[in-house]
Amino acid sequence: MARILITSALPYINGIKHLGNLVGSQLPADLYARYNRARGHEVMFICATDEHGTPAELAAAKADKPVADYCAELHDVQAKIAADFRLSFDHFGRSSSPQNHALTQHFAGQLADNGLIEEVSDKQVYSVADGRFLPDRYIEGTCPNCGHEGARGDQCDECTKQLSPTDLIDPYSTISGSKDLEVRETKHLFLRQSKLRNDLDAWISAKTDWPILTTSIAKKWLHDGDGLRDRGITRDLDWGVPVKRGTADWPGMEGKVFYVWFDAPIEYIGATAEWAETQGLEDDAWQRWWRTDKGADDVRYVQFMGKDNVPFHTLSFPATIMGSNEPWKLVDYIKSFNYLNYDGGQFSTSKGRGVFMDQALSLLPSDYWRWWLLSHAPENSDAEFTWENFQASVNKDLADVLGNFASRVTKFCRSKFGEVVPEGGTYGDAEQALVDTLTTRIKTYGDHMDAMEVRKSAAELRAIWVAGNEYLQAAAPWSAIKTDPEAAAASIRLSLNLIRLYAVLSSPFIPDASADLLAAMNTTDDSWPTDVTAALQTLPAGHAFTVPEVSFAKITDAQREEWQEKFAGTRD
RNA sequence: GGGCCUGUAGCUCAGUUGGUUAGAGCAGAGCGCUCAUAACGCUUUUGUCGCAGGUUCGAGUCCUGCCGGGCCUACCA
Numbered sequence: 001m002a003r004i005l006i007t008s009a010l011p012y013i014n015g016i017k018h019l020g021n022l023v024g025s026q027l028p029a030d031l032y033a034r035y036n037r038a039r040g041h042e043v044m045f046i047c048a049t050d051e052h053g054t055p056a057e058l059a060a061a062k063a064d065k066p067v068a069d070y071c072a073e074l075h076d077v078q079a080k081i082a083a084d085f086r087l088s089f090d091h092f093g094r095s096s097s098p099q100n101h102a103l104t105q106h107f108a109g110q111l112a113d114n115g116l117i118e119e120v121s122d123k124q125v126y127s128v129a130d131g132r133f134l135p136d137r138y139i140e141g142t143c144p145n146c147g148h149e150g151a152r153g154d155q156c157d158e159c160t161k162q163l164s165p166t167d168l169i170d171p172y173s174t175i176s177g178s179k180d181l182e183v184r185e186t187k188h189l190f191l192r193q194s195k196l197r198n199d200l201d202a203w204i205s206a207k208t209d210w211p212i213l214t215t216s217i218a219k220k221w222l223h224d225g226d227g228l229r230d231r232g233i234t235r236d237l238d239w240g241v242p243v244k245r246g247t248a249d250w251p252g253m254e255g256k257v258f259y260v261w262f263d264a265p266i267e268y269i270g271a272t273a274e275w276a277e278t279q280g281l282e283d284d285a286w287q288r289w290w291r292t293d294k295g296a297d298d299v300r301y302v303q304f305m306g307k308d309n310v311p312f313h314t315l316s317f318p319a320t321i322m323g324s325n326e327p328w329k330l331v332d333y334i335k336s337f338n339y340l341n342y343d344g345g346q347f348s349t350s351k352g353r354g355v356f357m358d359q360a361l362s363l364l365p366s367d368y369w370r371w372w373l374l375s376h377a378p379e380n381s382d383a384e385f386t387w388e389n390f391q392a393s394v395n396k397d398l399a400d401v402l403g404n405f406a407s408r409v410t411k412f413c414r415s416k417f418g419e420v421v422p423e424g425g426t427y428g429d430a431e432q433a434l435v436d437t438l439t440t441r442i443k444t445y446g447d448h449m450d451a452m453e454v455r456k457s458a459a460e461l462r463a464i465w466v467a468g469n470e471y472l473q474a475a476a477p478w479s480a481i482k483t484d485p486e487a488a489a490a491s492i493r494l495s496l497n498l499i500r501l502y503a504v505l506s507s508p509f510i511p512d513a514s515a516d517l518l519a520a521m522n523t524t525d526d527s528w529p530t531d532v533t534a535a536l537q538t539l540p541a542g543h544a545f546t547v548p549e550v551s552f553a554k555i556t557d558a559q560r561e562e563w564q565e566k567f568a569g570t571r572d
Numbered sequence: 573g574g575g576c577c578u579g580u581a582g583c584u585c586a587g588u589u590g591g592u593u594a595g596a597g598c599a600g601a602g603c604g605c606u607c608a609u610a611a612c613g614c615u616u617u618u619g620u621c622g623c624a625g626g627u628u629c630g631a632g633u634c635c636u637g638c639c640g641g642g643c644c645u646a647c648c649a
Binding site: 010012014050052053054055056124133134135136137138153154155161162165212213216217219220221223224225228229231232235259260261264307308309310311312338339341376380381382383384388389392393395396397399400401403404405406407408409410411412413415416455456459462463469470472473474476477478479481492550551552553554 | 573574575576577578579583584585586596597598599604605606607608609611612613614641642643644645646647648649
């Protein structure tokens, strides 16, 4: 039994995430977590809300709530939706937790002790009306290059020129619209990750089995221009982890907090500590996942994230870990994803374009979304969600191939033998051929899942479902029943066991339907098949079952058109 | 501007270190079955592998150039 630590990139706190966010990190991480649990491994699956930073403060202000209250509320909202999507986190934490505060301050202290923190005085734009320093992109004005009037302080979208806020003509705050801006001097801590460049480069270069997407982004940052640059890790904000050097005050840093991108990945550790607390366990319970001197040596640590998160997970966070000079667990594998687009354009949180997690669940059960999203995961390039494709895929795969199989077998059995596994007959060549096919395919399925090849796993699972229909067609118990009832009984006995097997194999993708099928088969045996012949004898003759409800109702053309219309515009 | 990814059947995608007649699912066509959510099974049509050169006995695969799509470019997170 292996021990596997799985983290999903932290969803930001300022609202409900869309399907593109979901498929880029949380959902594939859940697939991997469920699969490894099913294989009998010890899994720690961690996620949390990322709660600090300017957008959180502004969202709270807009909602007219104290930021702490706002984050607490949105955390609960996100936790509820995650649970409804059957994301099986062992703990869904908060980056604002006391554990993360302490850990973040601890890491900063270690880094400072090791000469990896530098104090840098910088000039930043301060908005008097807003009473805060503004990140570059919260300042807009006229582009000095092309004259575009809506240029942001970091870049002009019109001519794509890189800008500094002070370059802008007639700059104003995008928060208040105020032009009462001034440049103020402010001091910040910088992580001297440039000093770790060679270590990081060697580490990344050794990861030859990582997705190209992951390593190419890391190498770009390592080698671009003068190489990896140092990074500011503090901000002038109220909401966040106060800057401290371990437990001691940090002279000159009063009133400042750590930058959200410094404390967010540390929350992977913090959330595991939160988990221990909620379980009433001591520190060693979480440290055995994270400290190689306390049992984490044999842990395999896998991270899931969208490509936008890759630089922080390949460089900044490892620099924090390495630079601490303490035996913290470094990531072993980073699975990164491209973006999912929506019907010809991008999903957009700010523009409310696309389908959001809560809306999705108001239309259909989570399994529909899980199946489509995972079987179309944007692994090699950006992928696109269209309602036509969604309808066609879900109807065919889930309703016709899998759902109908369970339906035709159980209903036939009920009408001919009653709701009990029939006895009699023996297995022959057709059954052996099926076993051989399944043995091969289940092995392939497992290999793809181990490799986190999400689309290929889905395709193989589907092929396993198809094998059942092929067998049934060849065995044709509806014909056999007339001349050789024993043969029909044997086919149906096998097919009923096949339903149970499908429920087990499918559970990482579609946990609710799998649970329903197991319940209908009146069994709690969800053990992963190692010997297919044995697995297909789990339900013995005489075992009672019930005909399951229709697992997957089809999406009608009318529904599809209605949803297409409904989500074409923007979210209220 | 620079870097990276990508372009394969009508659609969504596989194609290992270059090696025979380029594959899968869906859609289309034909046949079969009738237990089942008009579901299932079998058979089957379609490709100048973005374009143009080059290397090679041999290129979807390697090299160069061009065209199209996308992402990143360090103060959004």
